[in-house]
Amino acid sequence: MxxxxxxxxxxxxxxxxxxxxxxxxxxxxxxxxxxxxxxxASQKAIDPEGLNVIVCGSASPLGNDPNRAQACIAVVTPEHFFLFDIGDRAPLRIAQGRLPVARLNGIFLTHFHSDHIAGVPSVNMNSWIQGRDSELKVYGPQGVETVVSGFNTAYQLDKTYRTAHHGADLLPAATAAMNPITLTPGVAFQDANIKITAFPVDHAPIDPAMGYRIDYKGRSVVISGDTVSTESLFIAAKGADLLLHDALSEPALAAVIAAIKASGNDRTAAIVSDVHDYHAHSTNLEAQSKKAGIKQLAFYHFVPVPTMPLIEKLFKRGISDDVILTKDLMTFQMLPNSEEIIVTEP
Ligand SMILES: [Zn+2]
Ligand SMILES: [Zn+2]
Missing domain, CATH: 1.20.890 (cAMP-dependent Protein Kinase, Chain A)
Incomplete structure (x- = not known):
């Protein structure tokens, strides 16, 4: 021995x-x-086939988990790269996922709560530095011009410094800024292969708020943004392959509110209680999703954030194992001429 x-x-x-x-x-x-x-330096941006959906942020603002960024969904095809919302910490996930920011075609915003827009200027700047060849288009409901012009103003000096430092050939000032495009419900973007449709959701008192449906070569994904469970979404999502929906766990949120109250912080308890009625309760989505012929329902934008496995169990309460609780950098790949959704865990 x-x-x-x-x-x-x-x-x-x-x-x-x-x-x-x-x-x-x-x-x-x-x-x-x-x-x-x-x-x-040898690591290249991903370049996958088919319609690819990457969760670049699965969290809401309620709860801190360094492993979950705030709301962000990436849609990547061989010809396109779009981001739907970019919350706090999501730029880091975009970098970790090696998403192709140099060829970013546009950002779609569902509404303008900070957990959906905080990372926008950082991604715009990085995309410009990586070589994007035109101003970045930022689509969203009424109000998008206010948000985008504010970011452009805040980053005006940064742009000037970088162009002066590296030269206009490498970093032309003309392509640095973002260009807001105000949407109303309907087709927001279309080319030979992809169609992006905006539809209204119910995030009252925040109005307007939108969700998006993306159709690519016979495959489709719907992104809810923030909303209660609403019929307009399920009409827009009819027959989709994948639905990513925001989700609130009533028992988990009730425990959080009770704990805050017990600690004597009535002010925060009152603010958190207001969250109840403007997100979809996790138990209210599966039946409607099945009825609308949606093949895969997945939750993101968790209220509260599942900072421990016990909270994930609460989100699963009352629903079947078919529903996926997403994690940051989980990917869904949908190839044309197929019914399959290839799910890859991070
Ligand atoms: Zn919101
Ligand atoms: Zn939100």
Missing amino acids: KKLILFIGTPLLLIIIAGAALYNTAGGQDFLIERLAKLG
Whole structure:
């Protein structure tokens, strides 16, 4: 036994000593960083086939989980890249998912709560630096021009600094800004392969608020944005392959409110209680989804954020295992001429 330990232990010991020498000497550190930098620089943006939906943010503002960014859904095809809302922390997920920001075609906003727009200027700037060749179009309901012109103003000096520093050939000022496009319900964007349709949702008192349906080569996804369970959405989503819907867990939210009240913070308890009636309750979606012929229902924008597996169980209460609780960087791939939805966990 002693011999065996000696036999296994000696090479392991040598590896540990060699590793420590690499990590703790200037020459070793230079060797390691050179290789790691090469590995990082060789990573290319994803370029998948078919209609791909990537969750770049699954959280609402209620609850902090570093593993969940606020609302963000990416739609990537070989010809298109669109983002639907970009909340706080979502720019990091977009980078981690190696989404192709240099060819970002546009951002669609569902409404203008901060958890849906906070990451917009950061993604715009990164896309410009990566080589986007025109102003970025930002689509949204009435009010989008106020949001976009505010971001453009806030980033005006940053743009000037970068163009002056790197030169107008690399970073032309003319392509740095965002261009707002105000939508009304109906077809918002269409080309030979893709159609994006905006429809009204019910996030009262926030009005207007929109959801979007994306159809690509016979496959489709619907993104709810923030809404209660509403008939207009299920009419728009009829027969879709995938529905990503915001979801509120009544028992989880009730526990959060009770805990805040018990701590004596009545002000915050009152604010959180107001959230009750403007998101869809998790138990109200599956039957309607089945009735509308939707093949896969998945929840995102969790209220509250499932910061522990117990809260995920509460979201699952009263619904079947067919419903997916999304995570950041979960992907759904839908190939043309297929019925299958390939779900990849992060
Ligand atoms: Zn909202
Ligand atoms: Zn929200």
